C-alpha cells in the first residue's frame with residue numbers, strides 16, 4: 001500500500017494522475033456535448049428534458065457523475081501542485097523532453113491559468129444548471145405521464161443574457177487552448193506518443209480541441225441569436 005502512495009506522490013505518479021483524470025474528463029466532455037445537442041432537436045425542449053431526466057436519474061450514470069466530480073477536483077488540485085513544484089524546480093524535463101527552465105515554467109503556468117479560468121466557469125455553470133436542478137424548485141413538464149424538470153427553459157433563459165454568452169465563449173476559448181496542449185501531453189506523459197504515432201495523436205488532439213468547444217459554443221450562440 002505504501003508503495004502505491006509513494007508512487008502517486010512522486011512526480012511521475014502526479015503526471016500519471018493528471019493524464020488519466022484529464023483523459024476521463026475529455027471523455028465526459030464529448031458525451032456532455034453530444035448529449036446537449038438535443039437542445040437543437042426540437043423547439044419544445046422535450047428531447048433535451050427527457051435526455052437530462054434520464055442522465056440524472058439512471059443509477060449507473062449517477063455513480064459515473066460522482067466519479068466525474070471527484071476527477072475534476074483531483075485534476076485541479078494536482079495541476080496546482082504540479083505548477084507549484086515546477087516553479088520551485090530549476091530547469092529539467094517537461095513532458096519527457098529537455099526544455100529550458102523558462103519554457104517549462106511558461107507552459108505549466110499557461111495550463112494553470114487556463115485551468116483556473118475553466119474551474120471558475122465550471123463553478124458558475126454548475127450553479128446555473130446543475131444546482132438549480134438538484135436543490136431548487138423548478139418549472140416542470142409532463143411527458144407520457146412522467147413529471148420532468150424543465151431544464152430546456154433554464155438553458156434558454158440563461159443564454160438570452162449577453163454577459164452569460166460572452167462568458168461562455170471566453171471560457172470555451174480557454175477550454176480549447178487547455179485541451180490543445182493537455183490532450184496531447186497526456187499521451188506524452190504516459191509514454192504513448194512516439195515518432196510513429198506522435199503526429200497522429202497530435203492531429204487527433206487538435207481536432208478534438210477545436211470540435212468539442214465549437215460544439216458547445218454553438219449552443220449559447222444559437223440560443224442568443226435565434227431562440
Ligand code: HEM
Nearest residue numbers: 036052055065068122125129130151155168216217219220
Ligand atoms: C455550453 C453548453 C453547455 C450546456 C448547454 C450545458 C448544460 C448543462 C446542464 C443542463 C447541466 C445539468 C444537467 C446535468 O447534470 O446533466 C450540466 C451539467 C454539467 N456540465 Fe454542462 N453544459 C455546457 C457546457 C459545459 C462545459 C464546457 C463543461 C466543462 C468544461 C460542462 C461541465 C458540466 C458538469 C461537470 C456538469 C455536472 C454533470 C453531472 O452532474 O454529472 N458543461 N451542463
